[in-house]
Amino acid sequence: MNLLDLKVGQKAIVLKIDGSRDIKQRLITMGFTKGQIVKLEKIAPLGDPIDFLVKDYHISLRKSEASNIIVEEIKTEK
Amino acid sequence: MKKYKIALAGNPNVGKTCIFNSLTGSNQHVGNWPGVTVERKEGYITISGAEYEIVDLPGIYSFSPNTLDEKISRDFLVEEKPDAVILVVDASNLERNLYILTQALELKKKVILVMNMMDIVRKENIKIDIEGLKKILGIPVIEACASKCEGNEEIKKELARLDEWEIPEFRINYGERVDKAIDILGDFFEKKGITYDKRWFAIKTLEDDKQILALIQGRDDSAELFKEIDLAKKEIEKYVNDLDTFFIEKKYGFVSGVVHECVKKSSNLKLRMDVTEKIDSVLTNRLLGIPLFIAMMYFTFQFVFKLGDPMIGWVETIIGFISSGVATILGKMGVPELIISLATDGIIEGVGSVLTFIPVIALLYLAIGILEDTGYMSRAAFVMDKFMHMLGLHGKSFIPMVVGFGCTVPGVMATRTLESKKDRLITILILPFMSCGAKLPIYALFTAAFFGENAGNVVFAMYVIGIATAVIMARLLKSVFFKNEMSPLIMELPPYRLPLLKNLMWKVWYRCTLFVRKAGTVILLGVTVIWFLGAFPQNVDIEHTYLAQVGKVVAPIFKPAGFGNWESSVALTSGLVAKEIVVGTFGTIYGLSENDSEDEGKVANRLRDSGIFTPLTAFGFMVFSLLYVPCMAAVGAIKKEAGWNWAIFATVYTTTTAWVAAVLIYQVGSLI
Numbered sequence: 061m062n063l064l065d066l067k068v069g070q071k072a073i074v075l076k077i078d079g080s081r082d083i084k085q086r087l088i089t090m091g092f093t094k095g096q097i098v099k100l101e102k103i104a105p106l107g108d109p110i111d112f113l114v115k116d117y118h119i120s121l122r123k124s125e126a127s128n129i130i131v132e133e134i135k136t137e138k
Numbered sequence: 139m140k141k142y143k144i145a146l147a148g149n150p151n152v153g154k155t156c157i158f159n160s161l162t163g164s165n166q167h168v169g170n171w172p173g174v175t176v177e178r179k180e181g182y183i184t185i186s187g188a189e190y191e192i193v194d195l196p197g198i199y200s201f202s203p204n205t206l207d208e209k210i211s212r213d214f215l216v217e218e219k220p221d222a223v224i225l226v227v228d229a230s231n232l233e234r235n236l237y238i239l240t241q242a243l244e245l246k247k248k249v250i251l252v253m254n255m256m257d258i259v260r261k262e263n264i265k266i267d268i269e270g271l272k273k274i275l276g277i278p279v280i281e282a283c284a285s286k287c288e289g290n291e292e293i294k295k296e297l298a299r300l301d302e303w304e305i306p307e308f309r310i311n312y313g314e315r316v317d318k319a320i321d322i323l324g325d326f327f328e329k330k331g332i333t334y335d336k337r338w339f340a341i342k343t344l345e346d347d348k349q350i351l352a353l354i355q356g357r358d359d360s361a362e363l364f365k366e367i368d369l370a371k372k373e374i375e376k377y378v379n380d381l382d383t384f385f386i387e388k389k390y391g392f393v394s395g396v397v398h399e400c401v402k403k404s405s406n407l408k409l410r411m412d413v414t415e416k417i418d419s420v421l422t423n424r425l426l427g428i429p430l431f432i433a434m435m436y437f438t439f440q441f442v443f444k445l446g447d448p449m450i451g452w453v454e455t456i457i458g459f460i461s462s463g464v465a466t467i468l469g470k471m472g473v474p475e476l477i478i479s480l481a482t483d484g485i486i487e488g489v490g491s492v493l494t495f496i497p498v499i500a501l502l503y504l505a506i507g508i509l510e511d512t513g514y515m516s517r518a519a520f521v522m523d524k525f526m527h528m529l530g531l532h533g534k535s536f537i538p539m540v541v542g543f544g545c546t547v548p549g550v551m552a553t554r555t556l557e558s559k560k561d562r563l564i565t566i567l568i569l570p571f572m573s574c575g576a577k578l579p580i581y582a583l584f585t586a587a588f589f590g591e592n593a594g595n596v597v598f599a600m601y602v603i604g605i606a607t608a609v610i611m612a613r614l615l616k617s618v619f620f621k622n623e624m625s626p627l628i629m630e631l632p633p634y635r636l637p638l639l640k641n642l643m644w645k646v647w648y649r650c651t652l653f654v655r656k657a658g659t660v661i662l663l664g665v666t667v668i669w670f671l672g673a674f675p676q677n678v679d680i681e682h683t684y685l686a687q688v689g690k691v692v693a694p695i696f697k698p699a700g701f702g703n704w705e706s707s708v709a710l711t712s713g714l715v716a717k718e719i720v721v722g723t724f725g726t727i728y729g730l731s732e733n734d735s736e737d738e739g740k741v742a743n744r745l746r747d748s749g750i751f752t753p754l755t756a757f758g759f760m761v762f763s764l765l766y767v768p769c770m771a772a773v774g775a776i777k778k779e780a781g782w783n784w785a786i787f788a789t790v791y792t793t794t795t796a797w798v799a800a801v802l803i804y805q806v807g808s809l810i
């Protein structure tokens with residue numbers, strides 16, 4: 061699954077990043093490192109872009125960028 | 139006197155400019171970076187007899203630049219080789235902020251680490267082991283809180299003892315075998331005469347850094363170098379999966395180790411985030427987000443133009459006063475009337491017409507400053523991005539376009555908030571189509587003369603035609619000039635903060651001074667030329683001045699549009715200086731004073747009676763006025779933001795568009 065498969069409030073762990081070298085390097089620089097926990101915070105009113113919480117920062121990505129980030133869902137204990 | 143060059147760098151939104159202002163005070167200078175129109179802010183401080191030039195660099199996330207701003211910072215740090223770097227970080231979030239530090243240290247820079255926002259750290263009860271950080275990193279670490287000027291003296295103290303310490307032998311451990319391959323490659327580069335730090339250079343080539351690869355490409359022995367790089371890559375790829383991201387991952391790994399070692403967060407933290415999330419749950423709400431954004435734009439517009447309008451009146455009064463004062467004084471001194479006319483009607487009134495923009499520009503930058511410093515600007519982009527993206531623009535293009543309805547000049551200047559050059563240029567190029575306030579008098583005159591009861595609808599149609607043209611042109615420009623340019627959206631939404639009045643005032647002040655200096659020179663030239671054309675030959679009717687003769691030469695061009703008379707051409711030509719002058723020119727032609735508003739009705743009557751327009755050609759004339767080249771002040775602003783080539787292009791393509799539209803209206807309208 062990738063980041064687009066998450067629902068609002070859901071958390072996941074980054075497994076790897078696809079895409080061109082450029083986009084990979086940019087996303088990792090912004091904190092989407094392997095093993096990093098990412099939370100989908102909110103979706104813009106028109107459905108794109110999407111805001112994620114990474115390393116205590118809010119980072120917004122367009123869907124086209126977010127789909128490059130392959131993740132594994134974290135099951136919440138509740 | 140001993141001189142040092144110091145770079146001030148860091149991530150965006152860490153309070154870097156705040157540190158810069160409190161460090162250098164009023165001793166600042168704003169210039170331009172060579173070759174680009176991003177300004178370079180320098181400040182000077184003198185500490186015990188040595189001068190420190192401090193250069194405030196645009197915020198960066200990494201040394202692999204994606205935007206114009208980032209490239210400037212990277213180039214300054216890498217190529218201009220500052221004596222030291224003051225690196226500002228948000229101490230309340232070192233996890234990501236220290237990443238840029240690892241890059242600076244790898245580049246073998248002398249870094250002074252400034253931990254800003256310590257007030258938040260204390261409030262959130264985060265414990266940072268400063269001594270531990272100093273030991274691990276081997277560099278000075280200073281606690282600061284720029285909004286309270288805390289940390290200034292410590293920074294100065296560290297600058298004073300800059301020569302007393304050496305750059306630490308900093309190495310991130312990439313694993314024994316990878317390190318060995320890097321060192322072999324580095325030694326090879328050194329032998330080949332590469333002057334950058336060899337290890338840094340080697341890593342950059344392995345990461346396929348575009349600028350470094352381009353540098354190698356330009357060498358005679360590039361084939362040999364690339365062969366060696368390939369060898370090293372093959373060696374490393376035996377142990378590493380993805381070389382593109384390996385070095386970044388490792389740096390983050392190092393940072394995470396440092397943070398683990400030196401930072402203890404308590405469990406009840408994130409006060410600030412809580413507030414931010416609460417505000418965001420309203421401002422970026424799925425239902426409320428867009429209405430609130432529109433409301434925000436509406437208030438910004440009202441704030442700038444409603445508040446600015448009376449101030450424009452004051453400036454006009456002052457300029458009128460100066461103008462008549464100068465005329466009287468020069469008259470008493472026996473200066474020839476022609477010179478007096480040049481000085482007053484030409485220069486003072488002309489340049490004055492530019493100065494009247496200042497209140498609006500100051501208010502605009504105040505408003506934009508508040509939107510930016512609070513953090514709302516990136517939310518606006520977040521909310522509007524999809525819609526604007528469909529139009530070929532960017533979420534942030536919206537603000538300049540709204541401002542453009544008031545005046546194109548501040549609109550063009552407001553495009554600075556856009557990161558990508560492509561988005562900036564397209565936004566600048568379509569801005570002249572947003573019907574500015576100065577075009578209203580033209581509509582008022584023509585609708586009064588030709589459209590009677592339908593006046594309101596016709597004026598509204600002008601705005602709609604303007605917006606429609608802008609949207610079509612945005613798509614067209616994108617597909618012609620920027621076909622393959624993708625600008626992804628990877629944008630931080632910073633925490634909401636209260637803006638500092640001091641910072642806002644700095645922004646407003648230096649934008650205004652820049653405006654006066656740059657746009658003023660273009661205008662001065664323009665008004666002088668127009669004045670000469672209108673004043674010579676002397677003592678003849680306006681119909682025989684050079685200006686009218688120019689009008690007669692130009693007139694045939696407008697024949698297909700149905701208004702091929704010299705009066706229209708003169709009016710439109712003078713309108714190049716400022717759109718209000720179009721109306722003034724008709725006033726002069728029909729022998730009425732241009733400033734007397736009571737005469738407007740009379741001008742409208744005479745315009746109708748003169749028979750040079752039909753309602754159809756009047757409509758065409760209005761559309762032409764709407765779309766053709768913006769006034770000289772706007773062209774000046776475009777030149778400043780995008781350079782001469784784009785300014786000339788904007789002039790030509792808007793006028794062509796206007797002409798085509800006017801001709802279409804006349805030709806198609808005549809058939810119906």
